[in-house]
Amino acid sequence: MTPPRWLFWHRRDLRLADNLGLAAAAAATPAVTGVVVLDPAELAAVQQAPARRWFLAESLHELAGRWQAAGSRLLFLQGDPVLLLPRLAAAAGASVVAWNRGVEPAERERDRRVAADLQGDGVKVLVGWDQLLVPPETILTGAGDPYRVYGPFLRNWRGQVERRGAAGELDPLPAPRELLDLDPVGLPRPELWAALPLLAAVPTAAQLASIATGGGGADGVGTVALHHSEASGEDHPSTRRPQANGALRSEASGTRPPEPGTGGAAGRAQASFTGADLCPCRPGEAAALAQLEAFADGQALPSYEEGRNLPGEAGTSALSAALRFGTLSPRQAWAAASVARFAARSDEALASITVWEQELCWREFYQQALLHFPELADGPYRPQWRHFPWENDPQRLAAWQDGLTGMPIVDAAMRQLVESGWMHNRPRMIVASYLVKDLICDWRLGERFFMEHLVDGDLAANNGGWQWSASSGMDPKPLRIFNPATQAAKFDAEAAYIRTWLPELAHVATPDLISGQIAPLERRGYPAPIVDHKLQQARFKALYAALPRG
Numbered sequence: 001m002t003p004p005r006w007l008f009w010h011r012r013d014l015r016l017a018d019n020l021g022l023a024a025a026a027a028a029t030p031a032v033t034g035v036v037v038l039d040p041a042e043l044a045a046v047q048q049a050p051a052r053r054w055f056l057a058e059s060l061h062e063l064a065g066r067w068q069a070a071g072s073r074l075l076f077l078q079g080d081p082v083l084l085l086p087r088l089a090a091a092a093g094a095s096v097v098a099w100n101r102g103v104e105p106a107e108r109e110r111d112r113r114v115a116a117d118l119q120g121d122g123v124k125v126l127v128g129w130d131q132l133l134v135p136p137e138t139i140l141t142g143a144g145d146p147y148r149v150y151g152p153f154l155r156n157w158r159g160q161v162e163r164r165g166a167a168g169e170l171d172p173l174p175a176p177r178e179l180l181d182l183d184p185v186g187l188p189r190p191e192l193w194a195a196l197p198l199l200a201a202v203p204t205a206a207q208l209a210s211i212a213t214g215g216g217g218a219d220g221v222g223t224v225a226l227h228h229s230e231a232s233g234e235d236h237p238s239t240r241r242p243q244a245n246g247a248l249r250s251e252a253s254g255t256r257p258p259e260p261g262t263g264g265a266a267g268r269a270q271a272s273f274t275g276a277d278l279c280p281c282r283p284g285e286a287a288a289l290a291q292l293e294a295f296a297d298g299q300a301l302p303s304y305e306e307g308r309n310l311p312g313e314a315g316t317s318a319l320s321a322a323l324r325f326g327t328l329s330p331r332q333a334w335a336a337a338s339v340a341r342f343a344a345r346s347d348e349a350l351a352s353i354t355v356w357e358q359e360l361c362w363r364e365f366y367q368q369a370l371l372h373f374p375e376l377a378d379g380p381y382r383p384q385w386r387h388f389p390w391e392n393d394p395q396r397l398a399a400w401q402d403g404l405t406g407m408p409i410v411d412a413a414m415r416q417l418v419e420s421g422w423m424h425n426r427p428r429m430i431v432a433s434y435l436v437k438d439l440i441c442d443w444r445l446g447e448r449f450f451m452e453h454l455v456d457g458d459l460a461a462n463n464g465g466w467q468w469s470a471s472s473g474m475d476p477k478p479l480r481i482f483n484p485a486t487q488a489a490k491f492d493a494e495a496a497y498i499r500t501w502l503p504e505l506a507h508v509a510t511p512d513l514i515s516g517q518i519a520p521l522e523r524r525g526y527p528a529p530i531v532d533h534k535l536q537q538a539r540f541k542a543l544y545a546a547l548p549r550g
Contacts, residue, residue: 003031005092005182009085009099010036010074011107013130013326014059015285016066016175020130021100026176028096033182034067034074035088036060037081038203043212047451050205050273051421052321053212055455057205058283059327064202066285072179076199078211082113084197089123091192092182097123100130100326103367104459105374131323133170133330133360134160136368146372148474153365154358165338170331206272278420280314281321281455288322289332295319296336302349304356311413311424312496317356320456321422323363333360366464369474376463379444380472384547390442397441399530400434401449403502406529407516409488410434412501419501421455426491432469433482438536440543443470471544479544481537488514502526 006025013019025032042048060076067074077084089097097118102108115125129135139156140146147153164170184193203211282291295301295317307315322328337357344350370376380386399405403414413427423431428450435446447466451457467473471480492498495513499506505513505526512518516529 003029003180004095005029005031005033006096006098007085007089007092007094008032008034009081009097010034010063011099011326012102012324013100013329014056014063015288015327015329016063016070017285018172018174018329018332019100019326020173021098021126021128022176023173024126024128025096025098026179030071030178031180031182032176033072033092033094034063035077035085036074037077037079037084038199038208038211039080040078040211040214041080043208044214047448047457048212049421049451049453049455049457050209050271051275051279051453051455052325052457053208054205054273054276054421055281055283055321055325057203057208059285059325061202062284062286066175067179070175070177070179072181074202076203078197078199082110082117085114086117086121086123087192088196089118090121091187091189091196093188095124096126098126101127102131103136103371105370105377108374131326131330132364132367133157133334134164134364136364136371139368146368147365148369149476150362150365150474153368154361157361157364158357161334165334170334172329172332172335209272273421275420279422279455280318280420281422282318283321283325283327285327288319288328291317291319291322292328292333292336296340301337301340301356302344302346302352304352305348306352308355308359309426309491310497311427312492312494312500316424318422320461324456324458324461330360330364362464363461366460369464370460376467376473377459380470381467381474382472382478384549385470385472387547388442389543391440392442392445393439396439396530397435397445399527400431400439400441400446404527405434405439405531406527407434407484407533408495408498408502408505408513408518409484409492409516412498415501417450417453421453423450423454424497426487427497428465429469430482430484430487432466433480434484436470437481437540438484438531438533440536440540443467443472479541481540483533483537485515485533 006029008022008025013021016022022032022034043053060074064074075088077088085097088094097114099111102111111127115127118125134157136146139153139160141152147156161170184190187193282288300307300315300317304315307313309315319328319333323330323333334357337353337360341350341353344353373381396405400410400414401418403411403418405411409427410431413423413431416427417423432443432446435441436443443466447462450462450466451459454462464473468475469480471478488495488498492514493510495510498513502513504524505518508518508522512522518526518528520528
């Protein structure tokens with residue numbers, strides 16, 4: 001008897017191992033076919049960074065090879081998944097379509113439409129959680145409400161994670177094997193198959209950009225030509241000197257964040273990504289596991305509590321993009337931390353492992369927040385911030401984007417972002433505070449610019465981080481202002497990070513690089529500070545004090 005055909009729809013889970021939705025499908029039938037739908041509307045979004053297209057394309061190449069090695073194939077469709085998945089199910093004779101759930105508002109609405117159309121055609125749908133250690137519906141306050149504050153969420157989350165871990169529910173699952181491929185020639189309705197917009201090859205980053213702008217994908221239609229590419233980790237690029245400054249510029253004006261246009265940063269963000277050699281995030285399932293192993297088994301995790309704050313050192317896991325695209329599962333990350341905890345030989349190492357586990361919790365806190373409060377995607381959580389009189393000076397905003405504010409720690413971070421597609425977490429907080437509370441620009445301008453460039457750009461995490469920095473989000477401390485010079489002195493004391501990303505200032509004395517007070521003759525074209533932190537801090541506080549309360 002021929003086993004029933006299932007389809008598995010990949011989105012943010014670009015791996016075979018420990019993929020809960022795929023594992024459920026493979027447990028039900030060996031006849032599973034993978035599918036990726038390349039939606040031009042999604043790829044054309046102004047916030048679709050070239051770095052993410054690069055990471056996506058490289059990861060898809062490896063994923064296709066893994067499907068082939070497992071005995072089946074990965075199909076690539078170009079178009080609207082709401083229209084195409086029911087057509088593919090009919091053409092392939094699939095009885096079930098499975099996928100893993102997401103938290104973004106547009107994603108959830110699209111999934112509801114896909115499910116309704118499939119079910120209307122008599123095709124069953126199987127969906128579940130994969131990208132979170134704890135299903136968000138199960139982690140609620142005593143009153144049954146979603147959490148708005150991280151601390152209590154952490155306590156509940158950790159308790160559930162530890163209980164689930166002790167029960168073996170978080171043990172990573174192996175990749176499926178010995179799957180059964182479909183034969184397009186033997187399908188009952190070959191005319192339906194022939195009409196599908198199937199790409200003939202795994203798309204490259206350039207082809208993804210072409211799809212986004214209305215062009216075609218890989219040449220030809222038909223079954224996918226499978227390719228496999230290996231991606232290996234390298235030395236941490238945050239400590240490597242870049243070759244050039246590829247800073248971008250955009251404009252903003254008015255009291256509300258301007259809509260992105262076709263020029264400036266929004267337009268140039270459609271360009272190809274040239275920072276692959278500088279980006280610490282490596283695409284593909286194999287590279288993610290290799291990076292996790294190097295981080296957990298080396299010195300970075302046992303010293304993470306201190307090292308995570310030092311942008312000039314390789315003290316972080318650089319797995320943010322792997323978790324965002326799902327080339328690594330959160331259960332694999334938790335398992336590595338658990339093994340490291342068992343092997344730890346010092347209180348420092350145990351504390352560092354705990355801090356890294358708490359970072360995994362921050363990720364899930366922001367995911368559940370967006371799920372329960374989808375309005376976060378559109379504006380501030382705290383209503384009084386809707387009335388804040390943002391200045392949005394276009395010249396100051398452009399200087400921030402270009403890394404030309406005259407504040408070296410800020411400019412180094414912005415150069416790292418634009419050139420490598422990634423920014424260390426400590427500088428992310430520094431530049432966010434500087435844009436909002438020194439330059440008095442709407443935080444949504446920074447949120448958008450980050451999404452236009454970050455390889456790990458994620459709506460929930462990026463929005464949560466910017467609202468935290470702007471004091472407009474779910475944060476019990478209402479006003480937090482970072483002094484960039486103080487931050488640099490504490491976390492880049494020898495200015496190693498600054499010199500890496502601002503090589504034109506390598507000759508400047510360290511105290512001057514920290515403070516930004518560089519003598520005119522030493523600047524050699526580098527700008528003087530465009531604002532005075534002390535004055536701007538006072539101005540921001542005055543504007544904040546005038547906001548309506550309640």
